[in-house]
Amino acid sequence: MKKSPLSQEFIINTIIKSSGYSAIFFVGIIFYFLISQGLPALKMIDLTSLTSTRWYPIEGYFGILPLISGSIIVTVGATLIAVPFGIGTALFIAEIAPRWAREFLKPFVEILAGLPSVVLGFLGIVVLSPLLRNMLNLPTGLSAFTGSLLLGAIAIPTIVSVAEDALDAVPKEYRDAALALGATKWQTIWTVTLPAARSGVLTAIMLGIARSIGETMTVMMVTGNAPVLANNLSVFFSPVRTMTATIAAEMGEVAYGSAHYHVLFLVGIVLFVISLIVNITASAVVFTQTKRSEKLLS
């Protein structure tokens, strides 16, 4: 070594320190970029136009409400599907399945998590949507419903792994105490274990929601891409368009600096802020749970 260990140590320390700060740097730079490219939209298009109900950029209609409603519809549908299946599977893996089955099931959930979203979208187009069209007699199989089914499938692994960790973390004493008092296995799960893991399970659900809101390719391929504002419940079975699909579909065709370009960044900001809120809430819930358990143990 040409340099003394101490000065070499200093260089390494600086490199590592800057890697540590890099995460903050990247979030900052992404945020700055989105804002700088998105805010001009507010200057170019007045607020009433942005909150109108028509999204038709070629003609100058930049109402983002249909997009937001599209995202909400698909996310709500996905959550309705993913939560029962996800929590059910997590319960099964954590509480009911024997040890050997757990080692077998967890990798499967991981495989489902690893499936690229395009592949699921592809199957949606090729298999699911004709199936739904024939089964339910719809004019088209590309609808919010199809999107919700697939999005639910994508969100399930997230919910399962976080919820399963939360259920696993419930101390054995809780379950033993309930059983000792005469509860059946199911009663124990419903009245003791699940409430004890409540914040972890809530975190799991929120992370699943965040995943659904942010998913792009699957929704773009199967939700039909019609930016129509919902006015009654039947919209669930007709095409919608999400914020994510809009950005993905239209970004390639905008002129740099045009109003359309800036509005797409604005939609990006909305997405960024929504995910920020959901993620911070989810992690805040985790933090409070830790604090509470620290109080209990001390």
Place this chain on the structure above:
Amino acid sequence: MTFLTVTPIFLVVGYIIWQGIPAISWEFLSGFPSDGMKDGGILPAIIGTFYLTIGTGIFAVPLGVGAAIYLSEYTQENSLTRLIRIAIINLAGIPSVVYGLFGFGLFVLFLNFGTSILAGSLTLAIMTLPVIITTAEEALRSVPQAFRIVSVSLGGTKWQTIRRVVLPQALPGIITGVILGLERAAGETAPILFTVAAFFLPRLPSSPFDATMALPYHLFVISTQVPGMPIKIQFGTALVLLVFVLSMNLIATIIRYRARARRQW
């Protein structure tokens, strides 16, 4: 209820294999597309995804592992580290298409890299960073403190301890995390839509500044935007992508399994 969750996975993978195998042949895997994409092979897409995955690794691994080392070995829990962790959580939560937007604006337009492997890799790298940092930090933290104490008592400096003792012990866990992160990056479409992906390139990329085809993007385009596309080729492409991604998953799982068996504590 769990069966309902698990069985579809079998069905999905099985169906793609069944429908896709007829399309797989040596020409398919090593040839170029022809006849307006409706025939021929998908080699450029395979190579493109390969290059992108490696590029993502080049940028994300040093940065991510470095950050993990910082969080695990160099600091106590204070407000600065909480800020870093919040930043990581946020990075993890950003939708993939917003990464694409950001990458497009910054790397393609502002820094003038153009639609290139460089832009795509950088974008995917930032996206993969949270996964690598979180798993690497967990791996580093799981190394018992005793190892570090012994090293320091024998006269090692902090970096020497990390480099020669802690890091090698944590390596299997770190590698597992890296592979899983890269697996996600390989399968993502939205970030590469406007930063690197091209639909039809008659030659392979020759520099990091070239655009390239990529498997996820290719599947997306041939299944939504090419009329008359033989369904066999679509399934074949899906199968190749699936094999690529799942084999990475398999490798990571095997590494994790063997490391757990061989662990020295």
